[in-house]
Amino acid sequence: xxxxxxxxxxxxxxxxxxxxxxxxxxxxxxxxxxxxxxxxxxxxxxxxxxxxxxxxxxxxxxxxxxxxxxxxxxxxxxxxxxxxxxxxxxxxxxxxxxxxxxxxxxxxxxxxxxxxxxxxxxxxxxxxxxxxxxxxxxxxxxxxxxxxxxxxxxxxxxxxxxxxxxxxxxxxxxxxxxxxxxxxxxxxxxxxxxxxxxxxxxxxxxxxxxxxxxxxxxxxxxxxxxxxxxxxxxxxxxxxxxxxxxxxxxxxxxxxxxxxxxxxxxxxxxxxxxxxxxxxxxxxxxxxxxxxxxxxxxxxxxxxxxxxxxxxxxxxxxxxxxxxxxxxxxxxxxxxxxxxxxxxxxxxxxxxxxxxxxxxxxxxxxxxxxxxxxxxxxxxxxxxxxxxxx
Amino acid sequence: xxxxxxxxxxxxxxxxxxxxxxxxxxxxxxxxxxxxxxxxxxxxxxxxxxxxxxxxxxxxxxxxxxxxxxxxxxxxxxxxxxxxxxxxxxxxxxxxxxxxxxxxxxxxxxxxxxxxxxxxxxxxxxxxxxxxxxxxxxxxxxxxxxxxxxxxxxxxxxxxxxxxxxxxxxxxxxxxxxxxxxxxxxxxxxxxxxxxxxxxxxxxxxxxxxxxxxxxxxxxxxxxxxxxxxxxxxxxxxxxxxxxxxxxxxxxxxxxxxxxxxxxxxxxxxxxxxxxxxxxxxxxxxxxxxxxxxxxxxxxxxxxxxxxxxxxxxxxxxxxxxxxxxxxxxxxxxxxxxxxxxxxxxxxxxxxxxxxxxxxxxxxxxxxxxxxxxxxxxxxxxxxxxxxxx
Numbered sequence: 001x002x003x004x005x006x007x008x009x010x011x012x013x014x015x016x017x018x019x020x021x022x023x024x025x026x027x028x029x030x031x032x033x034x035x036x037x038x039x040x041x042x043x044x045x046x047x048x049x050x051x052x053x054x055x056x057x058x059x060x061x062x063x064x065x066x067x068x069x070x071x072x073x074x075x076x077x078x079x080x081x082x083x084x085x086x087x088x089x090x091x092x093x094x095x096x097x098x099x100x101x102x103x104x105x106x107x108x109x110x111x112x113x114x115x116x117x118x119x120x121x122x123x124x125x126x127x128x129x130x131x132x133x134x135x136x137x138x139x140x141x142x143x144x145x146x147x148x149x150x151x152x153x154x155x156x157x158x159x160x161x162x163x164x165x166x167x168x169x170x171x172x173x174x175x176x177x178x179x180x181x182x183x184x185x186x187x188x189x190x191x192x193x194x195x196x197x198x199x200x201x202x203x204x205x206x207x208x209x210x211x212x213x214x215x216x217x218x219x220x221x222x223x224x225x226x227x228x229x230x231x232x233x234x235x236x237x238x239x240x241x242x243x244x245x246x247x248x249x250x251x252x253x254x255x256x257x258x259x260x261x262x263x264x265x266x267x268x269x270x271x272x273x274x275x276x277x278x279x280x281x282x283x284x285x286x287x288x289x290x291x292x293x294x295x296x297x298x299x300x301x302x303x304x305x306x307x308x309x310x311x312x313x314x315x316x317x318x319x320x321x322x323x324x325x326x327x328x329x330x331x332x333x334x335x336x337x338x339x340x341x342x343x344x345x346x347x348x349x350x351x352x353x354x355x356x357x358x359x360x361x362x363x364x365x366x367x368x369x370x371x372x373x374x375x376x377x378x379x380x381x382x383x384x385x386x387x388x389x390x
Numbered sequence: 391x392x393x394x395x396x397x398x399x400x401x402x403x404x405x406x407x408x409x410x411x412x413x414x415x416x417x418x419x420x421x422x423x424x425x426x427x428x429x430x431x432x433x434x435x436x437x438x439x440x441x442x443x444x445x446x447x448x449x450x451x452x453x454x455x456x457x458x459x460x461x462x463x464x465x466x467x468x469x470x471x472x473x474x475x476x477x478x479x480x481x482x483x484x485x486x487x488x489x490x491x492x493x494x495x496x497x498x499x500x501x502x503x504x505x506x507x508x509x510x511x512x513x514x515x516x517x518x519x520x521x522x523x524x525x526x527x528x529x530x531x532x533x534x535x536x537x538x539x540x541x542x543x544x545x546x547x548x549x550x551x552x553x554x555x556x557x558x559x560x561x562x563x564x565x566x567x568x569x570x571x572x573x574x575x576x577x578x579x580x581x582x583x584x585x586x587x588x589x590x591x592x593x594x595x596x597x598x599x600x601x602x603x604x605x606x607x608x609x610x611x612x613x614x615x616x617x618x619x620x621x622x623x624x625x626x627x628x629x630x631x632x633x634x635x636x637x638x639x640x641x642x643x644x645x646x647x648x649x650x651x652x653x654x655x656x657x658x659x660x661x662x663x664x665x666x667x668x669x670x671x672x673x674x675x676x677x678x679x680x681x682x683x684x685x686x687x688x689x690x691x692x693x694x695x696x697x698x699x700x701x702x703x704x705x706x707x708x709x710x711x712x713x714x715x716x717x718x719x720x721x722x723x724x725x726x727x728x729x730x731x732x733x734x735x736x737x738x739x740x741x742x743x744x745x746x747x748x749x750x751x752x753x754x755x756x757x758x759x760x761x762x763x764x765x766x767x768x769x770x771x772x773x774x775x776x777x778x779x780x
Contacts, residue, residue: 023431025415026439026448028645029731030534030657033715041413049416050440053534053657058416120546125539144420144443146536149515150543156510156684157547166662255418267420267443272556294546325423341419 031055034080035170035232043250051081051144057252064347067256070219071348074178075251076239079216080170084225085128085140085148089162092138094292095155096130099140099147101276101299103289107132112197112212114284116276117147118295122302123272124279125150127264129214131199139225141171143266154294168228172235175221178246183222185242186235187211191222204238205231216253218261218386255323256344259353262313262385268324269311269341269355275299277307278357280385309338310363313387314371316352316380320345321373329372330356330380337362340371340380346387353387354380421445424470425560425622433640441534444471447642454737457646460609461738464568465641466629469606470560474615475518475530475538479552482528484682485545486520489530489537491666491689493679497522502587502602504674506666507537508685512692513662514669515540517654519604521589529615531561533656544684558618562625565611568636573612575632576625577601581612594628595621606643608651608776645713646734649743652703652775658714659701659731659745665689667697668747670775699728700753703777704761706742706770710735711763719762720746720770727752730761730770736777743777744770 025031025048032054034040040057047059057078060066069075087095097104100115101122107113109132117126126147131139140147152164174183183191187202191211194200199212210225226232240248264270264279276285276299287299314330327339340356354371362369367382415421415438422444424430430447437449447468450456459465477485487494490505491512497503499522507516516537521529530537542554564573573581577592581601584590589602600615616622630638654660654669666675666689677689704720717729730746744761752759757772 022414022417023435023438024412024449026437027412027713027715028439028655028658029714029716030655031439045413047416048413049418049421119542146539149536149539152509153540153543153545154547155543157544265418265420268418323417324419325417326419 025050027055034078035226035229036078036080036172036236039233039236040078040250045250052083052142052146054081054083056081057250059252060250063255063344066251067254068347069247069249070176070217070251070254070257072177073247073249074174074176074182074221074243075249076236077173077175077215077250077252079173079223079253081144082141082171082223084167084169084171085142085151086165086167087138087140087151087162088136088165090136091155091160091162092136095151095160095162095164096138096140097290097292098154098294099151100130101285101287101290101293101295103286104130105289109134110199112199112214116279116281116284117150118276118293118299119150120294120298122275122295122298124266124270124274124276125272127266127270127281131210131212133210139169145266170226170232172224172226172232173215173221174224174239175215175217175251176219178243179219179221182239182243182246182248183211186238194222205234207231216263217257218263219257255342256346256353259342259344259355260346260349260387262355262387264311264355265342274357275302275307277302278309278311280311306360309357309359311385312356312358312363312365313383313385314340314354314356314369314380315349315383315387316340316343316354316371316373316378318378319375321352321375321378324354328356328374330358331370331372332362332367337369340373343373349387349389352378355385358382415440417445424468425616425619426468426470426562426626429623429626430468430640435640441471442473442532442536444473446471447640449642450640453645453734456641457644458737459637459639460566460607460641460644460647462567463637463639464564464566464572464611464633465639466626467563467565467605467640467642469563469613469643471534472531472561472613474557474559474561475532475541476555476557477528477530477541477552478555479526479550481545481550481552482526485541485550485552485554486528486530487680487682488544488684489541490520491675491677491680491683491685493676494520495679499524500589502589502604504587506669506671506674507540508666508683508689509540510684510688512665512685512688514656514660514664514666515662517656517660517671521600521602523600529559535656560616560622562614562616562622563605563611564614564629565605565607565641566609568633569609569611572629572633572636572638573601576628584612594625597621606653607647608653609647645732646736646743649732649734649745650736650739650777652745652777654701654745655732664747665692665697667692668699668701670701696750699747699749701775702746702748702753702755703773703775704730704744704746704759704770705739705773705777706730706733706744706761706763706768708768709765711742711765711768714744718746718764720748721760721762722752722757727759730763733763739777739779742768745775748772
């Protein structure tokens, strides 16, 4: 029985935590190891995925045990797979604005901005976080696609004075309710003073690392941008030594927690088939003032007409489902009105929490729908994200 | 013990075939399943990798059992991960030539060309096979990077009249010495008449599929470009029914066989750190006449100076090594002269066959070197690729 692996779904025991099993990942140089991989593997990682051609740990004990721990204590995550694409040169702000329909005119040095990247049709190519380090030096902390190729193609095509390069920076995330305590023990009081989505340089072992208050969970925490390999293991070890009494453990982005928190995943909940408006990213998509964005005209048109579908949460009733490997049809009667793209049993909500996309006319919270899961037909209720305890 | 997983290398038994174990792959919508995945999993796939955001089966029985079978019989491979990027429109030949330093002026309709894609510095971004279907319609059968973003960025940046899109085509490979027999049973005599790296439309169940004589092994065979999902499982089933007495089995690109055959792997043996000349791709890199190629000037300079390193084979003596997850240093005395990037024990050669890169002055066949593997220091002999039985 294996929630990762729907071919065994028929044998699944309702509401029992899934065990770990299924095909192994064949690891090679192409599925890049990270400066933390030795520590991750010595900690007994049980599941990996591949993200930006790089290993990303997914499971240490089980999805549910890791979830419970993340919501109670503090975890250290090897998110080296969040590769940093450096834009450097006099045209780097111009290029950044070509990439995204978010208005970047007021971004400050040391600020992080979530900024979807779109092509000339308004289709999402990636949903990175932009980090402005200096007027002529930005980092793009990317989701799972080689969006640097798009940026470089535009820069070469338009003869911009900017270099685009993936640099040797490996983010390490510290996430969970005790993250502030742990970080201040290792980096001093400066860590706790960092505001949400702001970054500052903090010292560790005589070297300054950029540290931001951010991360792919709703439990609070930080991301440390570790440059080079030399201090990666010393930093990992320092966090585990300093956090022993905080019950620190290794972890990774947790499927259950991120669905509860409404954190979208590029490749899962949104793809090139979608626009930022369809993904509810209206707050990060302002084509009216994003002058220079390649997708501006297409998105201005969509802003006027409104998107034809929207991302929503769905609370799926009944027994535990297998995990979602391919979109699950959502219906009202015989009419297909959308699809589910991520789903996981939530111990805290007592339902299967899911993220999907609903067609216009059917996305109102409270709408009752049917979801065709590989485990059978289920009823579900549409809701807003993040999920809120009722 | 697990050759995929060097942390267990210290316990490895010399010359024993490795068993399958290690972290599982967490599968989601983002690691795309294919139209063949249900058949692949019903066949008991034991190892996967992720390639172009898509599942690629790597192991069914064991690397060595799969290797022996591939060299003796016929296998069916789900290589849907070789995504097809379609270039369509009046400027598609112009865009194709911008991408590659191979002279494309003489490519004919129905011809396949292996053509490295480079950026403006001559760095390799991908090493696809180009397929010319019509004057205004080309397919780019890509290796593991989102090179469509580069092509689209250039097309938008330069205002070319060409669309760039990943299309719903899932290649299925038929590889091995009995591939001609099996293909002619399913597609008729037309299959056997296809010349190497040529493609032709053949009928299956009333639908025409493009079929080429090509594939990522040296055992001979075909690739069938399956459009859409509807006929994928019927085609898989027809091949297994027709091939029962040929001992047909599912398989995938085999590490041992592809190293013996000198087939390079993008992300393993070559990366953006390299140029086509460094990768011995001189026959596919002719910047003198590749007018319009974005990397032409850089590669013309390198053609004059000669590359500073070259890909070579290495025969590594002694006990079985773990698999290569990160480059292994190659030395002569205390001087570092190169690195190994792929390695596997070859039952037929009785040594560990490897692919690596040697600095100028040290790449002559017969050069004796030392390789620092995770299993210990080994002596090795530099050789040309493919490996040849002595």
